[in-house]
Amino acid sequence: MASILEESGFNPSADLKVVGTNPVKHDGLDKVTGRAKFGADAFLPGMLVGKILRSPHAHAIIKSIDTSKAEALPGVKAVVTRDDFPEKAPGSGPGDMTRNVMAREKALYDGHPVAAIAATSERVAKKALKLIEVEYEILPHVIDPVEAMKPGAPILHDYIRTKGAVENEDAQTNVTERMVTQLGDADAGFEDADIIVERSFDSAPMHQGYIEPQACIADYSEDGQVEVWCCTQAPFVYRDRLSAILDIDCNKINVQQSELGGGFGGKTGFYGEPIAILLSKKASAAVKIVLSRIEVFRGTGPVSGTSYTIKMGCKKDGTITAAQANMVFQSGPYAGSMYFNAPNAMFTRYDIKNVDIVAYEVLSNRQKVASFRAPCVPQIVFGVEGVVDEMARKIKMDPIDFRLKNACEDGHTTIYGDTWGPIGFIETLKQAKASDHYNTPVKPGEGRGISTGFWFNRGGETAASLNLAPDGTVTIAIGTADVAGSRISISMMAAEELGIPVDQVRVKMVDTNSLGFNRVTAGSRTTFSVGMVIVDSARKCIAELRRRAAEAWDVPEDGVIFEDGMVRPASANVGDFEPMSIADICKKTTMSHGAISGHTEMNVTGAGPGFAVNIVDVKVDENTGRTDVTRYTVIQDVGKAIHPQQVEGQIQGGAIQGVGWALNEEYIYGEDGRLQNAGFLDYRMPVASDVPMVDTIMVEVPNPAHPFGLRGVGEVPVVPTMAAVGNAVGDAIGIRPTSLPMSPPKLLAIIEQAKAEGVYKG
Amino acid sequence: MDDLRYEAPDSPDAASSMLAEAGAGGRVFAGGTDVMVQIHAELIDPDVIVDIKKIPGIMSISESGGAYTFGAATAGMVLMAHEGFASTWPGIIDGVALIGSIQVKGRASVGGNVCNASPAADSTPAMIAAGAICNIVGPNGSREAPVEDIVTGPGKTSLAAGEFILSFTMPARAPHSGDAYLRLTPRTEMDIAVVGAGVNLTLDDAGTCTAARVSLGAVAPTPLLVAEAADALIGTKVDEAALAKMGEACSAACNPISDKRGTKEYRIKTASVIAQRAAQIALERAREN
Amino acid sequence: MTKRSHISLSVNGDEYECLCEPDQSLVDVLRNELELTGTKEGCSTGDCGACSIRLDGDLVCSCLVLAVEAEGKEIETIEGMTPKSDELHPLQRHFLEINGLQCGICTPGILVAAKALLEKNPDPTETEIRFWLAGNLCRCTGYDKIIRSVQAAAEEMRKG
Ligand SMILES: Cc1cc2nc3c(=O)[nH]c(=O)nc-3n(C[C@H](O)[C@H](O)[C@H](O)COP(=O)(O)OP(=O)(O)OC[C@H]3O[C@@H](n4cnc5c(N)ncnc54)[C@H](O)[C@@H]3O)c2cc1C
Numbered sequence A: 001m002a003s004i005l006e007e008s009g010f011n012p013s014a015d016l017k018v019v020g021t022n023p024v025k026h027d028g029l030d031k032v033t034g035r036a037k038f039g040a041d042a043f044l045p046g047m048l049v050g051k052i053l054r055s056p057h058a059h060a061i062i063k064s065i066d067t068s069k070a071e072a073l074p075g076v077k078a079v080v081t082r083d084d085f086p087e088k089a090p091g092s093g094p095g096d097m098t099r100n101v102m103a104r105e106k107a108l109y110d111g112h113p114v115a116a117i118a119a120t121s122e123r124v125a126k127k128a129l130k131l132i133e134v135e136y137e138i139l140p141h142v143i144d145p146v147e148a149m150k151p152g153a154p155i156l157h158d159y160i161r162t163k164g165a166v167e168n169e170d171a172q173t174n175v176t177e178r179m180v181t182q183l184g185d186a187d188a189g190f191e192d193a194d195i196i197v198e199r200s201f202d203s204a205p206m207h208q209g210y211i212e213p214q215a216c217i218a219d220y221s222e223d224g225q226v227e228v229w230c231c232t233q234a235p236f237v238y239r240d241r242l243s244a245i246l247d248i249d250c251n252k253i254n255v256q257q258s259e260l261g262g263g264f265g266g267k268t269g270f271y272g273e274p275i276a277i278l279l280s281k282k283a284s285a286a287v288k289i290v291l292s293r294i295e296v297f298r299g300t301g302p303v304s305g306t307s308y309t310i311k312m313g314c315k316k317d318g319t320i321t322a323a324q325a326n327m328v329f330q331s332g333p334y335a336g337s338m339y340f341n342a343p344n345a346m347f348t349r350y351d352i353k354n355v356d357i358v359a360y361e362v363l364s365n366r367q368k369v370a371s372f373r374a375p376c377v378p379q380i381v382f383g384v385e386g387v388v389d390e391m392a393r394k395i396k397m398d399p400i401d402f403r404l405k406n407a408c409e410d411g412h413t414t415i416y417g418d419t420w421g422p423i424g425f426i427e428t429l430k431q432a433k434a435s436d437h438y439n440t441p442v443k444p445g446e447g448r449g450i451s452t453g454f455w456f457n458r459g460g461e462t463a464a465s466l467n468l469a470p471d472g473t474v475t476i477a478i479g480t481a482d483v484a485g486s487r488i489s490i491s492m493m494a495a496e497e498l499g500i501p502v503d504q505v506r507v508k509m510v511d512t513n514s515l516g517f518n519r520v521t522a523g524s525r526t527t528f529s530v531g532m533v534i535v536d537s538a539r540k541c542i543a544e545l546r547r548r549a550a551e552a553w554d555v556p557e558d559g560v561i562f563e564d565g566m567v568r569p570a571s572a573n574v575g576d577f578e579p580m581s582i583a584d585i586c587k588k589t590t591m592s593h594g595a596i597s598g599h600t601e602m603n604v605t606g607a608g609p610g611f612a613v614n615i616v617d618v619k620v621d622e623n624t625g626r627t628d629v630t631r632y633t634v635i636q637d638v639g640k641a642i643h644p645q646q647v648e649g650q651i652q653g654g655a656i657q658g659v660g661w662a663l664n665e666e667y668i669y670g671e672d673g674r675l676q677n678a679g680f681l682d683y684r685m686p687v688a689s690d691v692p693m694v695d696t697i698m699v700e701v702p703n704p705a706h707p708f709g710l711r712g713v714g715e716v717p718v719v720p721t722m723a724a725v726g727n728a729v730g731d732a733i734g735i736r737p738t739s740l741p742m743s744p745p746k747l748l749a750i751i752e753q754a755k756a757e758g759v760y761k762g
Numbered sequence B: 001m002d003d004l005r006y007e008a009p010d011s012p013d014a015a016s017s018m019l020a021e022a023g024a025g026g027r028v029f030a031g032g033t034d035v036m037v038q039i040h041a042e043l044i045d046p047d048v049i050v051d052i053k054k055i056p057g058i059m060s061i062s063e064s065g066g067a068y069t070f071g072a073a074t075a076g077m078v079l080m081a082h083e084g085f086a087s088t089w090p091g092i093i094d095g096v097a098l099i100g101s102i103q104v105k106g107r108a109s110v111g112g113n114v115c116n117a118s119p120a121a122d123s124t125p126a127m128i129a130a131g132a133i134c135n136i137v138g139p140n141g142s143r144e145a146p147v148e149d150i151v152t153g154p155g156k157t158s159l160a161a162g163e164f165i166l167s168f169t170m171p172a173r174a175p176h177s178g179d180a181y182l183r184l185t186p187r188t189e190m191d192i193a194v195v196g197a198g199v200n201l202t203l204d205d206a207g208t209c210t211a212a213r214v215s216l217g218a219v220a221p222t223p224l225l226v227a228e229a230a231d232a233l234i235g236t237k238v239d240e241a242a243l244a245k246m247g248e249a250c251s252a253a254c255n256p257i258s259d260k261r262g263t264k265e266y267r268i269k270t271a272s273v274i275a276q277r278a279a280q281i282a283l284e285r286a287r288e289n
Numbered sequence C: 001m002t003k004r005s006h007i008s009l010s011v012n013g014d015e016y017e018c019l020c021e022p023d024q025s026l027v028d029v030l031r032n033e034l035e036l037t038g039t040k041e042g043c044s045t046g047d048c049g050a051c052s053i054r055l056d057g058d059l060v061c062s063c064l065v066l067a068v069e070a071e072g073k074e075i076e077t078i079e080g081m082t083p084k085s086d087e088l089h090p091l092q093r094h095f096l097e098i099n100g101l102q103c104g105i106c107t108p109g110i111l112v113a114a115k116a117l118l119e120k121n122p123d124p125t126e127t128e129i130r131f132w133l134a135g136n137l138c139r140c141t142g143y144d145k146i147i148r149s150v151q152a153a154a155e156e157m158r159k160g
């Protein structure tokens, strides 16, 4: 049987019965009754409370840590510091990881863990933290990455040398890498241009803002077996990395994921888990660590803040001839911002022949960056789409027509070397142009913005099992996380393939002992990849069902077909047999032949790229600079919406996250390098009354590599959002903002500038 | 933290003697929406929490001869639901309605808002503009003080050891008078004022302003009562010119800091805008009254 | 050792007793002493609304209430929304049907808050729903389907 990677079996005219409907998700009921168990919702007998002591300094040598007074406090069962972690070479993957979990030589940001306590109660643990004496030698710190690049800036690590440096290769630096991405001849492209626009932009880091703080329980038994319960997007990655930094074999660490209260990329790397394991080992009892919201802001990953310049040129007819970018990405105190996504995605969707991009990843005394939907791309698209809009305006071309003029077609070969199959970018633009929103005049005093975005979508290593129970119902074991409804979509694909109602399928996220390696749930890969693996597993089951029917009927296997959930004779010639359902065969043969199950593991390929267009209307208060988003429409190519409601939810959620990032969300530091807004009140994520409904138009240009034509849908929605809001604000006030977030004080200053320059629209 | 005690006395005297005894370690606890956050963030570490909500009358609203008195611990949602009070003092309701969420207002009180002494408190400027009087009890008996005399600095009040506010008394509403409070925040809700402005004004039959009080929040270490701003309105028809002049007086009175919630320059500029908008709403209400 | 206080309280009509620290929040006691984990804790500072409960009928953040204050009080949590497990509250049903939840961590708080709204105002406008729920953060949905779920439940409940 051919692998699903070779033969997806995609049939554009298939009569789908389950895929494309909106059944209630199976995990929903427990979530509306309060029974669902999230990270902090589990308890073990004798469980202790773990608490973390964090550095109040942005940059300091840790000279000594005295825990003796804390240890002497009744109720304290274990104390962990850097000394309890195995040494891993600085600058190596595990070396950085272990140091971010627990500061070693130096504390590198406000909130960097320096010690931890396990105690019989929260109160005792908190008291014990106060008894730990840490001697710091405070060093000068640097928060802003552009400052961190300058000669004489405080150096975070003496061993860093810029990878790809063109000068001073041997100098100490905070620049981890200089990456160049080129296509064609940018200089020549600009010479061909009639119009060139060049602008500088910057963006503040934002936080993923999941409502569930990180929580875990670790239980280290005397025989060295470790059980970990936690909320994570990546149970297998956690296990493997825990193994790497704690020197425990993978088979001795079993990670069971809980329900996940939001992640958006922020729960792809661990924080409290290794600490809880070491505390548990020392205390000989289970230890639970639940981060407070303050700790979430101070101690976990925001997205990368940036500073960059975009230059683009086009001809009078709208053809973009060249694009150039110079970008700085902040990464926190260690490398790993995923900034490499930006050069590959920022212009991709436009067919530009000449491109020249230089990108730097820079360390500074901030929280270590973690991924967030389409890591490092939306904040750059904010600039790219601003420049694209400006070019369109300069040549007086409709912004959608301008983008259509340059849109990639099927078969495009990208800057990163992939050649695409069928894509839906042009279709999304066309549908945007035809949309009610675009064809409704902008209200007086408001502004409208258009923008577009692209995301690769991913596949990757995936393993799952599909089991037929003796009664013919189906259970599925997966090792990926369900960040917002993948279980129901997986159930639906299995049901479709097996020709049974979706209610006969149940999906469970199993522990890491139960399956082979599964890559992190991120990059819009899960529903796509697990879907592939599960359909493949279902096909294996179908083959076995046919075999068993053939045996029962005593006919050759190819005389038996599987259709609409029934095994039947391929033709009247085979014989007159009563068709059998899955349940019939399972009931008859499970005890004699053993259970029927399909299991597949593979590195899934064939993810189809995704595109979205946003149309946004805003109203900006002329006298205060406050912006209200009044109307929002997203047009996105989703390939095939397995569960349209879930897809819409992804799109709407992404759009509103982008609105927050566009208007208010940012990390604010004081002169002392301390984070000043480590709470929801001052971090300012959108609340329900801040935003409008988000209308969606789902374009379905199927991805033929997937049996049902699916593309990932989770990342694309965020990519164009801040750019769309930015373009709308620019339309409303006459000057396009270049700095994120577009908070009221910044916009009021721009309004005043626009008035002074006589370009204010209002 | 070791000996934290929770007390819920049922008389003002018992409460004030507990507070007096506890000294700096005592903490009045009304709705707790500030106190709980401060304990969580380890900003305060009280020895005794004195929950005043069991004191008779401290959670209720009464009226006599057009003058309202309400208990200092009355929850925001209760004030908002009181039709008589809400229609008489819509500006105070504007301020109260802006405090946190419905959930927060299910507990948060005006007494707590005033005594927490945040420069950005939303009901305080509205109360000051309205001319509200605090009825204070303490170890040495009771006294009265206007709200503007309570806050002396961020987190600091003029209340002596053992003193707390039992209730607020509002003056009787004059005919053709109205009040309003407005604030500027980046978000619509769940945000702390970058600038707040409370305006209470009275018109004569011809529509000329005969009395006014203008109060600003979040632009100085304490909420301000800006006499110059009121003077700019008194004797005028509260027309555009008068409003502009009042706005200027507001900006001139500002003495803000730059912080995570807004820059100094931004606050000064927008104080005028917000005060003018609040005055316009107050004017409309006065005309309807 | 601090002296712990004994409290007795009613949660969803059931009597509970427990010992708590004087500064312990009600959400902490509900979750960690009574193990009623349906009420979530997203911030402990009143900002997210995940801990929304009813305290003698008032909608409050249980992270901003001292457990000792709950002595003798009636508390209603998400666990009390479905008296019989086979009969969901219309809000619960519409949240499921319209997909008013993604990850679901905000859902208990939002359901408790929305129920309080509909008791007070059976026919709220979209704007009224949005402002009532402004104290309940949701990062997944963008609120669209939450608002629609509340609207649908309100409509059904009005029809009785
Ligand atoms: C999420 C959230 C959002 C918020 N948003 C806002 C907002 O938008 N605007 C705003 O202004 N505030 C806001 N607040 C702050 C707070 O809710 C208000 O200040 C509230 O009015 C405090 O009232 P309380 O009864 O809860 O006070 P408590 O917390 O009980 O007390 C506050 C302070 O006042 C003292 N105190 C209380 N009552 C008295 C009294 N009668 N006499 C003497 N001292 C007393 C207490 O000792 C304490 O120091 C917010 C709080 C939260 C948690």
Ligand code: FES
Residues within 6 Å of the ligand: C040, C041, C042, C043, C044, C045, C046, C047, C048, C049, C050, C051, C052, C061, C062, C063, C064
């Ligand atoms: S936990 Fe109470 S509001 Fe967030």
Ligand code: FES
Residues within 6 Å of the ligand: A211, A261, A262, C100, C101, C102, C103, C104, C105, C106, C107, C137, C138, C139, C140, C141
């Ligand atoms: S559904 Fe995840 S936070 Fe609301």
